[in-house]
Amino acid sequence: MFSQAIEQDLHHCRKCGMCQQVCPTYKITRQEYFAPRGRAQIVKHYLEGDLKISPRVEQALMSCMLCDACAAFCPSGVRIDRLFRNMRLELDHIFGKPFSKRILFSALSKSSRAWKASAAARAGQSLLVDTLGLQLKVGNIPIEKLPRPNKKPFRQTTPEKLSPKNKKVGRVAYFVGCATDLIYGDVGNAMLEVLLRLGIEVVVPQDQVCCSAPMFLSGAAKQALPNIFKNLDIFDSVDVDAIVVDCATCGSALKKGIPELLEDLGMDAEKSKRVAAKVKDISQIVAEHVDDLPIQDSCSGEPLSVTYHDPCHLIRGMGVSEEPRKILRSLPGVSLVNMEGANECCGGGGSYQFDNVDLSREITLKKKHNIFATGAKIVATGCPGCRLTLAGNLSDDDCTEVVHTIELVRRSLAKEPE
């Protein structure tokens, strides 16, 4: 399972400990077991044969948020995140997944099943908590704070091709993540509207499926592969300038995670690299054309203070952080206030909050504190996972709304000429 490159990487860890300063789980626990280099040592001892797979080995690996902060920071360039992901494949290989996750993964690997689960959940939100697991079964978020699922899956509400009214300046394919498809349909609508107003034609391939990051990041590569191949076939064959995502996790999976996974599994990664080269976050496209945006020219009243949270998968997974800020700064009536630790994990991390309730809560509390310190009325971000975590933890009397950056762009669009 472990390629030579990864073992080599492990060896490059010089144990300097400098990564402690960026690791959210170390900063809370102050224990090496929850620090990048400590976890790397565990993997090393496992590979050398003097540690067997055990629940504690599993906890060390599964309590890592895969936030990438350590890999981005490490002076020696150690790809700790890749190491852990591979170790998780190894764990899955030996253990199999706990039952709850199996249900979830089978649901995600077939969207129809996911939809059934989420539709059932619309009837009683508590069911949703039990069935949908991953994005929704969240140890820390009170049920009433969970967003209502879409009335209908977003993809079913949109045609396969949408053409702009005015002059066409480009053509993109839209990769619709599960979160937009199932719960944040408004983000999908905002995406389409903004792209079309920019003169960009949008293709929404109807048979696309979940990007599978939640699965393969947890070690369930086997369940993930059919989805991955299906998406690659679809998106490699559409003739577009770019493949656009509105979910940081899907984006970083397509851009980085999947090609690396296939490489690590010793598979052909050519097609995935072709696709990866075209993947762009929506904020990248909008930032590029920000001057062409048909924005309301006037705005009255107090400027709306907005702070921006960098999703791990956007800033480190896709290398995107300046673009959303550029967009926000250019919106009339918005004043962007920076928060301390904007690039630090929110504590969400996929199913993390479910597996590591206490740790996750403390990490989120820190984030919440930093958000309040800005006094902002709105938190903009680019990942539904972060959004869910943040919204779920900001209480009602704080009056802080959490939105996707693209929704703010849509709100500022000038009325379309009749």
Place this chain on the structure above:
Amino acid sequence: MRDEIKKELAKIVGPDRATDAPEHLVTYSFDAYTEEHLPEIVLFPVTTEEVSAIMKVAYREDVPVTPRGGGSNLAGESIPIRGGIVVCLTKMDKILAIDTGSLTATVQPGVVNLDLQKAVEKLGFMYPPDPASWAVATMGGTVATNAGGPRTLKYGVTKDYLLGLTVVLANGDVLKTGGRTLKNVTGYNLTTLLCGSEGTLGIITEIIVRLVPRPLASRTVRADFVKLEDCSDAVSAILAGGIIPASLELMDQFTVRAVEKSFNLGLPVDVEGILLIQVDGGPETLEREVKQIEAVLKEKHAVNIVSAADAAEADRLWLARRSAGTALMRIKPNIVTEDVTVPVSNLTAMIRKVVEICERNGISVGVFAHAGDGNLHPCMVFDRRDEEEYQRVLKACDELVPEALALGGTLSGEHGIGLAKAPFMPLAMDSVALRVMHGIKDYFDPKGILNPGKFV
């Protein structure tokens, strides 16, 4: 260690803060040095009383105890080489008081250096000791290693800011040294004795330090030299001219090339040395000092002098120095960061020796130095899996030390002795000094249970 003892120890701190699980033990078998050894139990006390209770049991049962902070030391000082207990102090991480009236701060040992820096900076003060590892090194660890940093030249090292300590002795007794006054000559200076004792005399559980007002402004200058000799002559000349910069750092050609290769900062790769100089203080004096420094640099044949106009530009200049360690680390997987220190006037001679010794042993080496205080960090890069190469690195270290001593230098400037330098102690100290040291150790730790296998 017998199971009953482990149980007794675990009871002191509670099961949540004690562990002997192999998966946890492997994470406390190492620090930033190359060796590893497993402890038998790791404890995370949160009060002086808990530490004292732990030591009472350890003393009674003759069990080795290794204190540990951030585990960022470079000389194997916190590797539990004889097994036993690791007492990890990272959870004692509260800043207990910042007294702006008397310019002191009282902290627990697990407070991270940078966290204290940020807290006092907000109030307009500075805590000068600033090791490059400040974002992870704990106050306990920096006191126990007497850490220094780039600001050492002007501001001194940890011991210069240390006023008082609470220390748990080997038998569990709690010793209080010093106090909150700047002046204090009441008896032997136990505070200074414990500073730099690397956990061999006691476990530090509370620290009182002195703060200074934050300097109003600073200026940064970079100068490139074709010849290394000119570069270090310039260092001496600046100091002789009566200016004490806050930092005066040197990078040799190998290091500069490594930085360029990794980061493309536009550094000149054909010069033998680069100096980075930072002065701080009031705006008017700074202006004058920068002019004076530039004149000296010209006189010493600097081929290029860059003075940063603003903070952002200064930051860019310092990025080169901050990236040095990183760039060197990327050449090969492992690195030994040497730490010999010589009188400033012998700096060039020592760098030349380092390069010659490493060349002779077939080892790649980059040297950067806190030039202002003669503290060299030759970084030897290698692959630990190649045992033969590792032995050559150790041999090069062996050869380096006598050279440094012959040039009037010392074993370690700031990283300490630990495992790495312990064998050299008899070279660096005469028998009288060693006898006194052993006497002190015997008094504090008669059973030899505190961080055994290290420098004494």
